[in-house]
Amino acid sequence: MTTSIQTVAVIGTGVIGSSWTALFLSRGLHVIVSDPVPDAKSKLAAYLQKEMPTLEKMGLADGASISNYKFVENIDEHLPHVDIVQENAPEKLEFKRKLIAKLDARTREDVIIASSSSSIPSSQFISDCQRNPNRVLIGHPFNPPHLIPLVEVVPHPQTDEKYSQQAMEFYHTTVAAGLGLRWALTGPFMTNILGGGGGKTSFKKLLEHLAPAAQGWTKDMNEHSFDYSEESLA
Ligand SMILES: NC(=O)c1ccc[n+]([C@@H]2O[C@H](COP(=O)([O-])OP(=O)(O)OC[C@H]3O[C@@H](n4cnc5c(N)ncnc54)[C@H](O)[C@@H]3O)[C@@H](O)[C@H]2O)c1
Incomplete structure (x- = not known):
């Protein structure tokens, strides 16, 4: 550093x-x-x-x-x-x-x-x-x-x-490699659970935390856009 x-x-x-x-x-x-x-x-x-x-x-x-x-x-x-x-x-x-x-x-x-x-x-x-x-x-x-x-x-x-x-x-001492090893080990669900802090309610916490922003990102993807609203997820 x-x-x-x-x-x-x-x-x-x-x-x-x-x-x-x-x-x-x-x-x-x-x-x-x-x-x-x-x-x-x-x-x-x-x-x-x-x-x-x-x-x-x-x-x-x-x-x-x-x-x-x-x-x-x-x-x-x-x-x-x-x-x-x-x-x-x-x-x-x-x-x-x-x-x-x-x-x-x-x-x-x-x-x-x-x-x-x-x-x-x-x-x-x-x-x-x-x-x-x-x-x-x-x-x-x-x-x-x-x-x-x-x-x-x-x-x-x-x-x-x-x-x-x-x-x-x-x-630079932290930037050395990509995400492959971690994702291969944890997979997408555990990755998101850990992103919410771990524990039983953490996937929900992550959604509350990031879903509004993620909704915005997917708008950029036009027809691939996904609806994160509670009605759609129900
Ligand atoms: N969770 C993830 O996987 C992840 C990954 C990469 C980047 N981020 C980003 O990191 C940032 C933090 O996310 P997080 O998941 O750690 O959220 P978090 O809710 O776990 O932590 C946020 C912390 O900020 C504290 N806080 C509130 N007001 C504050 C203030 N005035 N001064 C100092 N601290 C205050 C809260 O008490 C809380 O402990 C966000 O910008 C998020 O987008 C999150």
């Missing part, structure tokens, strides 16, 4: 944010992380304890330690000190728009703001950014990012090329 990046802000510790945290720690980075859900701090600690042995087997970078993260109630005061942001908050356009504007306002002007968004182009959530929307891009992982070595870097039309290049360089 780029040597100038030492501290990552991870916004949100749900399915994806907690896995990013594990990955960044395993690569020897320091992480400042935040999530407003009351039990998020203890859940993240338990998750990291559970996943670190796997990452140790895969090989840790020099200086990597599970203790190199700080869970904070309010990340605002830490934002001026981070070297990159990985945003993993809920997949809601207005929510992300406000959040990305705040991140733009509080981070140093040349710090990459990468969103994990699966379905919202970053061009749609930069409109309230006042400082430097040209450093905003999508850094889309495949679940779980600490085990699947693939990240899609997707700039919006005004993203400065230098930030796309820096993001590619940053993710």
